[in-house]
Amino acid sequence: MTPAAVLTEERILDAAEDVLRRFGPAKATVVDVAKALGVSHGSVYRHFPTKVALRDAVARRWLDRLAGPLDPARDTEGPAAERLLRWLERLAAIKQGMALSDPELFATFSQLTAEAREVVDAHVARLAAQLTEIIADGVGTGEFAVEDPSTAGLAVLHATARFHHPLHAAEWADPAIGSELREVWRLLAQGLAARP
Amino acid sequence: MTPAAVLTEERILDAAEDVLRRFGPAKATVVDVAKALGVSHGSVYRHFPTKVALRDAVARRWLDRLAGPLDPARDTEGPAAERLLRWLERLAAIKQGMALSDPELFATFSQLTAEAREVVDAHVARLAAQLTEIIADGVGTGEFAVEDPSTAGLAVLHATARFHHPLHAAEWADPAIGSELREVWRLLAQGLAARP
DNA sequence: CAGCTGACAGATTTCAAACTTTGTCAGCTG
DNA sequence: CAGCTGACAAAGTTTGAAATCTGTCAGCTG
Incomplete structure (x- = not known):
């Protein structure tokens, strides 16, 4: 959705935090995070090895x-x-x-x-x-x-x-x-x- | 199953405790408790008004x-x-x-x-x-x-x-x-x- | 006639099939 | 050629129809 600057860990964490706030931990997916950033979910995996690692970073x-x-x-x-x-x-x-x-x-x-x-x-x-x-x-x-x-x-x-x-x-x-x-x-x- | 003496609260609690131990809290039903005592589940409700009351009594x-x-x-x-x-x-x-x-x-x-x-x-x-x-x-x-x-x-x-x-x-x-x-x-x- | 039964309505749970998600990677693109 | 895409297999989740459970009560039974 966002036009996209460089894809940094920082920006991914901002998006992940936002998605978690809005959808809750049970329904938030990596695809949702990627969608919020306007990229494919594969790109998110270049910065965080797993969904768990991403959640840990938000925590x-x-x-x-x-x-x-x-x-x-x-x-x-x-x-x-x-x-x-x-x-x-x-x-x-x-x-x-x-x-x-x-x-x-x-x-x-x-x-x-x-x-x-x-x-x-x-x-x-x-x-x-x-x-x-x-x-x-x-x-x-x-x-x-x-x-x-x-x-x-x-x-x-x-x-x-x-x-x-x-x-x-x-x-x-x-x-x-x-x-x-x-x-x-x-x-x-x-x-x-x-x-x- | 048991031939059955008088149906007391005490005996129901013994059976309920046993059923809870064996099936766990998620799967234990009032019907299971009644079956263990060899009575219909309606009888259990003569002694405990609800399943919650029965569980509370066990607790x-x-x-x-x-x-x-x-x-x-x-x-x-x-x-x-x-x-x-x-x-x-x-x-x-x-x-x-x-x-x-x-x-x-x-x-x-x-x-x-x-x-x-x-x-x-x-x-x-x-x-x-x-x-x-x-x-x-x-x-x-x-x-x-x-x-x-x-x-x-x-x-x-x-x-x-x-x-x-x-x-x-x-x-x-x-x-x-x-x-x-x-x-x-x-x-x-x-x-x-x-x-x- | 005290105490139990079993049929019942409504609520809840189960189960398997359909769908979604995770994580990978070969190849595209700027 | 660094970084992204999107198709894919395996794992996990949703969904809704069928099955089960809760709680009630009219009537049976010893």
């Missing part, structure tokens, strides 16, 4: 966009425990907001990520590293006293799975979800805090 | 059997933090063991519980109450210092969802899962502990 882009704004370097104000809470609430707000405001898109996103194990592992590692950074800062100021901030970072991510993992999306309808996150955070933050 | 029985052995009154030895760890590891072992040793049955169990929201809510409340009991005991001995043991009990259950919620079964294949639970427990137990 990777989505997850990267999601993790970018969470970077702890963007919010260094106040005690580490508060930064930790803000980070957790921001992550939860991103996921829960998407689930609430556009359930179809969220379902597409969830399914893509559920199938892209390796991509998700990298994303989880990135999030854990962000938490590790906040915790390490807290150790630096004496607020926290953990031996290994990176183990603790991963543990905090695991302990809050209920509030950000798409598998739990059905539970986010409960209005208590926000205060439940705070209760878990309270225990974790106290657990991280220095023994005097 | 309730499974969950009750699961929660029984966890009762904190059965394990009152040692510090509360250790009791908490044992309780969490026992719960995880029950679920993870079932998922590993009989994946088909576990899938059946997961699907039934996923559909039986109310039954699961009651089960969650029961587990949270068991955790509350352990925490309240810890507060009694001065080991723990939380204002509201029942809020804390629920928070501990939520924080460990990754290790016992069937949604996360795919992640249990990772051999690190055991040490990850301990790391989360460590933070939670320290978080519960008295500020001096």
